[in-house]
Amino acid sequence: MPKSAETAILPVNPLMPQRQRVIFFISDGTGITAEMLGHSLLTQFEDIQFSQVVIPFVDSVEKAQECVARITAAKAASEARPVVFTTLVNDAVRSILRQADALVLDFFETFLAPLEREFSTGSSHTVGRSHGTANSSGYQHRIEAVNFALAHDDGLAFGELGAADVILVGVSRSGKTPTCLYLALQFGIRAANCPLTPEDFQRGRLPEAVQAHLPKVYGLTIAPERLARIRNERRPESHYASLANCEYEVDAAERLMRRNGIRWLSSTARSIEEIATQILQDVRLERRAH
């Protein structure tokens, strides 16, 4: 089981002064937005080691005071002051956080003012709106899309492919399933997936059900070396995982996709987010949920 968040705060290595920092992500909601932006900023500083503490649901003055106490303790343990990324809507909560001996970067405070000027209106200062409620239509789309992805994973069911927004094809372990689930959870896109197998290659044809929905089909390919590595973790020393077989399958799959005019991309050096976003852009799909 992973360690609890607190144990991640290590004393600074005296040989490398200031090259370690404690980072807090503090939010009145989940903190996921603060974390994402914070991470994308911190990845720009490669030579600093960050230990991270996420504190969600800070929606009262008392909880804000607890945060300040934790920041103070982290400062005492690590010499350099912590950096705090926050998305806090409530002014009272925010003003307490600002008393902490830390660099406090508040996304809302920074950007709400220019937006209020631009829209000539005040903002509602409502806490916890950013991920919608369980009753919003975006939320329903996401749940339905997850159910759809699970029901249409790995060629499980072909009956409802007409209802799919996109159908991913590719050899086993090319990244289809995580991509479909991400498209569903993040964007509410109904994504089915169907493996391309040695049987398909021998027949030289796509599965019938896939063929019938060709305009919605999108391919994933992968470097044979990487595929062999992934498959070896599952079935070591098997024919399935051998480099020779991976080379054969990838080559056959790419030829099958090319012959059918299927767009594809390589998952080899891309994250799930990058694959999903590229597919949305190529297929010109609009998100059903944000």
Place this chain on the structure above:
Amino acid sequence: MPKSAETAILPVNPLMPQRQRVIFFISDGTGITAEMLGHSLLTQFEDIQFSQVVIPFVDSVEKAQECVARITAAKAASEARPVVFTTLVNDAVRSILRQADALVLDFFETFLAPLEREFSTGSSHTVGRSHGTANSSGYQHRIEAVNFALAHDDGLAFGELGAADVILVGVSRSGKTPTCLYLALQFGIRAANCPLTPEDFQRGRLPEAVQAHLPKVYGLTIAPERLARIRNERRPESHYASLANCEYEVDAAERLMRRNGIRWLSSTARSIEEIATQILQDVRLERRAH
């Protein structure tokens, strides 16, 4: 199939001047960070209708110029100037975007400077780092966690529950599956789930495999009215979906959880993100991936 992004740009309703705005999210990566932060800001302005255009992978001067052209066209079609949220690392790309006739809010530009001062160092200005690469350990954790969640969905397999970080229990359709998948994809947490069924209620005991891992078990409950609504979409007019049965099951599940000292929360008014974050906090699990 959803409409393409362009059709979302509507002309302004003359009866409601300035109450519609076109919002651009422009990034050299996926744009997901810009989108999430932008949405959490825009939800604070309830009386304005936003049409949204996401343009990812803007990593060249040429693509930046195309963006400016699209912003200009949106401005011409809608009277009020667009708002542009960007996360752009490259200075040349950013300076072209800044020429657009729009309110441009750049998250990186705003926060990188104070961070560089704080860390007494320059940032690497490297594009597309925010979601890690397919080779990072965080990425591997996420893929493995997705596979684990799929293999241990809905009580499918009990053999490897010892490897789970958390085991969710609850009545059918209480939100276990999407939560497990979100925990896996977003945080790399290995989450299994197991339904609590009428058989368990009659026996008055948790499934044996769940009982054996009690310290890792976390419950989801749900308001019977909402559960009946969700189940009716799947199996209308069934005993399974009837309000009386939903009330019975929810009550029996809560009694079973209480008797076994299982922590739980209600999924009724919470989004997947909120449920997942609350579980992480309650179980004191650290993320395996960010």
